[in-house]
Amino acid sequence: MAVSLSLLPGRRMGSTVTRGDFEWVHSDQPHTERRKEILAKYPEIKSLMTPDRQLKWIVMGMVLVQLVACNLLRDLTWKWVLFWAYSFGGCVNHSLTLAIHDISHNVAFGNRQAKWNRWFAVFANLPIGVPYSASFKKYHIDHHRYLGDERLDVDIPTDFEGWFFCTPVRKVIWLTLQPFFYVLRPLLVNPKPVSRMEVWNALVQILxxxxxxxxxxxKPIVYLVAGSVFCMGFHPISGHFIAEHYMFAKGYETYSYYGPLNLITFNVGYHTEHHDFPSIPGRKLPAVRQIAAEYYDCLPQHQSWTRVLWDFIFEETLGPYSRIKRNRKSVM
Structure with a gap:
């Protein structure tokens, strides 16, 4: 039976976050062991580890939609440019970032065509307005391999974020500024040399x-960039950033959401399934849950990303510190 997080006891509304540190654990991430168990019991899941042949056509269609939108709004007044950036263009761009997330696992053309996947991600990046795809891939692999690591998983907020953004107003500011934290945090926590692909990504994007x-x-440039910033900040779709790994139930570090927004986000809501099987395309993740239902239906799950944002802002037990974190020695 699925456990709705909104029904869990012990969740209180308050002004200041009660947590003063992360949830430190010394155990390995749960996805590795669960993956082994599921594959031993359901080896047919391996048949899902194939490229998504539809993904490239969907992405090309989305890029075309944004190109048409740029043409249509070039003569609009600024207020309408910003309105459409938030209400439409940003939604498309956020969806494209999640397509890039899928592509980073080589599911567009398969592992044998890694170069094609990297360049196709650069193409999907074009409507976002700023270079993103190459840097994302570089850090996202660590997020899967070293989930919760204090240095290598840059998805986890810094101590400053956990300490400072501890009231409802500050948490709203933090959510609004999420795009900037996602850009700056890796540079501070785990800086890496600039890769050749990142240079190409930047050159293609600037051109x-x-x-x-x-x-x-x-105006089209502002429409694209502003839309990306708006919809990766304080927006219902961006609720998935919080829903995926923030500890809404003690001891659980990854959560799934099975609602309708998965239709426009490449099933990123199936996040527990994704971390169990990152090589399976998002489109096929519902099949994982269907085959191995007893492993997923008993886990806490979110019913609404909007509700996730509401709870995160107003509940005193939730804040940037609400993440499971591991000492480097425990994940090596």
Missing amino acids: ADLVLYCVWGF
Whole structure:
């Protein structure tokens, strides 16, 4: 039986977050052992570890939609440019970042065509307005391999974030500024050398932005970049950032959401299943849950990303510190 997080006892509304530190554990992440158990019991799941042949066509369609939108809004007033950036363009761009998330696991063309996956991610990156895909892949692999690691998993907030953003107002500010924290945090916590692919990603993106500016002016650029910032900040879709790993139930570090927003987010809501089987495309993750239902239906799950944001802001037990964290020695 599924456990709704909104029904769990002991969750209180308050002004200041009661947590003063992360939830430190010395055990390994649960996904490794569960993956072994499920594959031993249901070896047919291996048949799902194949490329998603539809993904590239969907992404190309989304890029085309944004190109058409740029043409349509080039003569609008600024207030309408920003309105459509938040209500439409940002939603498409957020969805594209989740397509890039899928592509980072080589599910567009398969593991044997890693270079094709990397360049296709650069293509999917174009409407986002700023280079993103190459850097994301570089750090996202560590997030899976070293989930909760104090240095290597840069998805975890810094101590400053946990200490400072501890009231409802500050948590709203923190959620709004999420895009900037996701950019700056890796540079502070685990800086890595700039890769050749990151350079190419930046050059291609700058060239595309220049072409767009020369053809249709500055408003399409603002529409794309502002939409990316808006919808990766304080927006219902961005609730998945909090829903995925923040500890809404003690001892659980990954949560799934099975609601309708999965239709426009490449099933990123199936996050427990994704961490168990990162090589399975998002489109096929519902099949994992269907085959191995007894492993997932008993876990706490979210019913609404909007409710996730509401609870995160107003409940005194939740804040940036609400993450399971591991000492490096416990994950090596």
